Amino acid sequence: MPRKTTKSRSTQEIALAQTEGWFARRGWEVFDFQRAVWQAAVQGKSGLLHSGTGSGKTYAVWFGALLHAEPRLGQPELPASTSGLRVLWITPMRALAADTLRALQAPLAELLPQWQAGMRTGDTASGERARQMKSLPQALVTTPESLSLLLSQADAQQRFARLDAVIVDEWHELMGNKRGVQVQLALARLRRWRPGMVVWGLSATLGNLEQSLQALLGPTAAEQGVLVRGEQRKRIVIDTLLPPQPARFAWAGHLGMQMLPAVVAEIEASGSTLVFTNTRSQAELWYQNLLDARPDWAGIIALHHGSLDREVRDWVEHGLRDGRLKAVVCTSSLDLGVDFTPVERVLQIGSPRGVARLLQRAGRSGHSPGRSSRATLVPTNSLELVEAVAAQDAVAAGRVEQRPVPETPLDVLVQHLVTIALGGGFQADALFAEVRQAWSYRDLRLDQWQWALDFVVRGGQSLTAYPEYHRVTPGEDGVYRVEVPAIARRHRMNIGTIVADASLHVQYMKGGRIGTIEEGFIARLRPGDRFLFGGRVLEFVRVHEMTAWVRRSTAGSGAVPRWQGGRMPLSSTLAHAVLDRLQQAEQQHFDGPEMQAVQPLLALQDAWSALPTGERLVVEALKSREGHHLFFYPFAGRLVHMGLASLLAWRLASTRAATFSIAVNDYGFELLGAEEVEMHRLAPQQAQALFSEDQLLEDVLASLNATELSQRRFREIARIAGLVSQGYPGQHKSARQLQASSALFFEVFRKHDASNLLLTQAQREVLEQELELERLRSTLAELRARTMTLVQLERPTPFALPLMVERFREKLSTEKLADRVARMLRDLEGAADKTPAREQAKPATRRKAKPKTAA
Template sequence: MPRAAKGKALPVQAPAPGSASEAIDRWFEQRGWQAFAFQRAVWQAAAEGKSGLLHATTGSGKTYAVWFGAVLRALMQSQRQPPLKAGLRVLWITPMRALAADTGRALQTPLEEILPAWRVGLRTGDTSSAERSRQSKALPQALITTPESLSLMLSRADAQTQMAMLDMVIVDEWHELMGSKRGVQAQLALARLRLWRPGLVVWGLSATLGNLRVAQDALLGEGRGVLVEGRIDKEIAVDTLIPPNPAIFPWVGHLGLQMLRPVIDEIDAHATTLVFTNTRSQAELWYQHLIEARPDWAGLIALHHGSLDKAVRDWVELAVKQGELKAVVCTSSLDLGVDFLPVERVLQIGSPKGVARLIQRAGRSGHAPGRVSRVTLVPTHSLELLEAAAAKRAVAQRRIESRPVPEKPLDVLVQHMVTIALGGGFTSDALFDEVRTAYAYRNLGEEEWQWALQFVACGGQSLAVYPEYRRVLPDEHGVYRVPDAALGRRHRMSIGTIVSDASMQVKFLSGTKLGTVEESFISRLRKGDHFLFGGRLLEFVRVHEMTAYVRRGNGSKAAVPRWQGGKMPLSSELAMAALECLQEAAEHRYDGPEMRAIAPLLEVQQRWSGLPTAQVLLAEQTESREGHHLFLYPFAGRSVHIGLASLLAWRVAKNSPATFSMAVNDYGFELLSLRPVEWQGLLGDALLSSEYLLEDVLASLNATELAQRRFREIARIAGLIFQGFPGQPKSTRQLQASSSLFFEVFRKHDAGNLLLTQAQREVLEQELELSRLRAALDDMRRRSLHFYTTRKPTPFAFPLMVERLREKLSNEKLSDRVARMLRELEKAARK
């Protein structure tokens, strides 16, 4: 919103009867603001006791739309009845505890004039024990919390009493929560709160989301509530830094540091810039190179990602808000919520891989109604120019990805059952009916419920003899409670669905905290090895009690930590937009600077082979000293291509024994065999059939190993594995050994264990994206197959070959090999 003129605000009288909305209007007018129509629509709906979902662009005023709905309800209630006793009236659920403090300041500001008796409090993992103790005695009128902290509150025996005056729940950034188990955790908590408070008003805030009706149903219940869309003209400008000489044979995997100078020029030209990268490793490298190139920026640019210590992140966020930093190199840790008005520019290093992610990051600049949000894409290799052109097209047409809601995750359910058993207890039939009101469990069957009940009561069929898995037991009235205080303490320490590899604290020998690094990375280091972390060159000294102690490095070559989850697949919406751009290129139309810059690459690709489009499935076959290569380009994203490559190799080898090496990227995949394969005749309806897809995928992959990896996460959430007491965490090796043991025991002695079934389903749905794989097969059959035999790898094939070589060569040997290949290919392209 436009900023008010500076000066002391006029005093606002307590609202007279009938003037509740006038008090809010006065507050807006004093700041020179004018409420938008969608804000007033939310206020009106909330005043009438309606729940709903607000969908509006980032930076358009969503926070005050729902917050003043809660304030208006409080003002109206104070007119109808005597002053209300102190107690919790509004719960604000945020997906990130880092956003809590910023949100708290925004909510508290108007209360000083409109509702001076109200106080906003925070309850997250960062809340001090002293503050928690104060809240145990008396909660503030408004409390900002996370799904995990809310579940922890529900585990208290007096939880219902604490929530006795709750009037409204607001779920911020619902689009970020709804597609995860944390969103399911929030659904279950809301089901309990609605049981206690039948008239509870619930509102969600959402931006950049394609399936709004599903989002509304998941939050409010099927067919319930209202949808308010904040249709204000928020301009989003997307442009691209064009490399001076885009390579015709791109080496995917370079970090784009050839674009360092243009990035420096952009940062130099603006007051404050956010430089987004897709991975924490990439952020570390870019920050280091920026400092090396501009040492005068020391203290003016900063690094921000989720593994840095909270104190470091807090300092960076405050410095950005106060306009003290020239630039911040960051990851998705700054995607959400935090209001950075001073930010003028946003740079995206590499492809965003998704339209919603790009729009979200663009909204970090111009973060106020009426201001333009601008994001500049920085390609890290030539083919990302194609993705940049596709992103511009998709953003202009607002093709935003949908987010699926998890279906019946039983690990979250059994955790919730123990939580409710701690928070006063439950009877089986009543909790079953309550759980089924949560969208994720609307199709939960009686047999599944009874299995879950048996699992928390005795550990299921195979763990019944172990007392520690008898977590809830019924009393003489059929009320299930946790029978042992020690079990209750263990459960409370394990509440939550965020699961990652065990991390180690990184500290200087003096004890100063730097952040956390995955244990798997530290385990590969020897004393004296160097690595980059937090923008510093560090020397590894020793490990003691899950802490890696370091000292400052001396400038020798450094490794960079590799965190899990680094590779994001290309979304379907972005892939389709890319194929549309390729269709125009096939007709020799190159619209926009990105397509004109990549034209030489695409022309060589067409001269040697062809281009994939929405109507054309491109296949290439070539021979080298390594063997016989097939390159196929469905443009379905990395995850789907893993499944496709494995599936096709298995189906071919089933009829004619063969061994294949594979490589995948977002555009296609390579299958390499020692013997020739008649691919042109094989790539037909039979090979690309989606019939028996599930069985064939399970047979083509090491499904047991994939399911066992996924089971580790499920076992932790379900409470089978205890991660250790504070200060005494178990190592990754211990946790993996425990989960592997459970996995084998269940497989051999409890084959009907539904957590095993869930592990397999999550592998298929989330890792291999089975539904998207099925759609890709159907689409490939629909397209016209254009098959080419080429003498050399084409510009599209070259990065796939490099991807495969990277798996078996060191960085130095890979660079030498790639350089030789490039010389040969570039010479051939000039002919």
């Protein structure tokens, strides 16, 4: 026995030496964190590797998996490999799969020639899929959806019978959504079949690492899990492109194309640049304006976002990789780990709204160990200068947002039950214990489990009479299976938790597909209307068979499509960093070029009102021809502000009948009513009651159209749970059909099955995701701890104007909005010019002279 142990240890040492030799032959240094992962994997340990983008994470976990699966790696006596899947690599995006596969194949030819590596995603050709159905390669790169499809095959357990390792790439992008829950459930199944396999996750830009490890490995395995932190050798530079003339009055996007010349100069001075925007609409505008400014760049700058056709995106990605493109204007579609080594610079148009997102995008430049990453922020309004320097503060301090993990999403569980029933069947008690090994279901109650089981067996209480919802059948042997082939086909076609926005294909009349666009945008167009898409001005012709048919237009402008979900809220981490900078400004500290540039705006805000800080909530009251305005500045992000504004409007109206119009942005919100709300007459306890957490849930639900919000959320849940099918290839249902179908189920459950847990989930997701209830609760606690300063205004302040513009946008055309804002600006700038310079330069000296009330 001792001799065998010595031989085994020697074999592992040789394999590690072979691995380090492979690195040395390429002139690469092996980092300590890579060795730590290899040693842990060889010992059969699972874990999470957290390291910056481009630091060498991929080969850390890949060689760890190889060393665990094949201890004699790189040695001549290595036996000929037998078929069967040994290592599974899960990637969140199909676009990453091909790039990842190339990286994984590189060492195999030299160190493990007996192995084959392949890819299985939605883009995999049918011929390759057919070959994989006969025999999977030893290493497979796949997506959560494709993994679930493999688990739905009747011989799934045999297919994974030799699996030694699972690697989950970009875990920080998966763990906070239902796709991550889907992965958790799949891993729980694989661990049951292969208890000795190792699981490793890769993450970057993440605040809650311990919880991330637990979510990956499950409540039992996480106790022995290893958390490896990569060395922070990569230098990240965050700077700001200052506007030539920062305005004293700013609103969303007001700088617009004033920054275009500076952006052109930055691109000109760099070899290859990624220009990130926060929305697809913004990407379209910037791409078109860059081409207008530099027509000679046609062919060497490109556009990339999720609505463009796959072939277009592939062309752009290959151009970046090969160094043929000077710049690409893109969205989050290029956030994740595609390796674009030639990229030197990243420009971020507008605030990134979060520290993690900024770091992720910065890492797209200098994407290899030893190189620096640089991101330059391009403000779209003057207040974003404060966000820019606050983001730099947060990066320097290492403060990064946490990603919450979904708790007990029953729609994903229902889908998983049908998947496993297809994949060889299950016994109820055994699967219940297995599901509870997924972190999101660690507290799954038996009654919830029984409800989900009953729902897939007979459709629950409401759908018993409809055979198509009797999806799973218990057998005499106690095994639950899917016995109806039509149900099996429909389920496999709809596996997954990605619920795409309602969209239509965009195609030229003479052929040639361009991409997809929201159905709601097209529905507003009439034949002959023009719109900007894919960097081209297109003329709308007609809609036929889920396709918007278009032709090129010779006109120079058009409407810009607006896609759902584009406006990201300010994170709490970045919001607190902004308040810290405002606190410094109040104390006359304007450190750095960004704060010096925005000083005139902040000084005017303080001269006319006051600066919000972490210790002070500023509330402004203004009377105008429109009515009585109240402006609040909690700095908690637009989602929280929407819930908070509705909550305060409800509570104010409960004491005295009133109706309010609401406008929100990331810094605050406006309540506009016909009658004055005399905030200064509120007793301290009344003011505190406005921000009370008592009866918070009841008041939030009462203040909003909760039924409408829940019904909209239920559409997604119904699709994931298999109640509503998106149709078969070539026969996809329209958004209207899906909405009508889900609305019907919603009403049936509400009236005849009020205890249906999917209804409860819809309401919970509205509160947690659309209104960020927990963040709203913590914001209320913070506001109660702040001193409330009420200021009676004579005119809108620099902080109030953006909120008024937000409200105008909802009811005015672009031209009328521009005229309205221009008139207001003339008046406000005139008043600002008359404000004594000393009052703007020394705002603290004005504290007692202004009509303010502290509560």
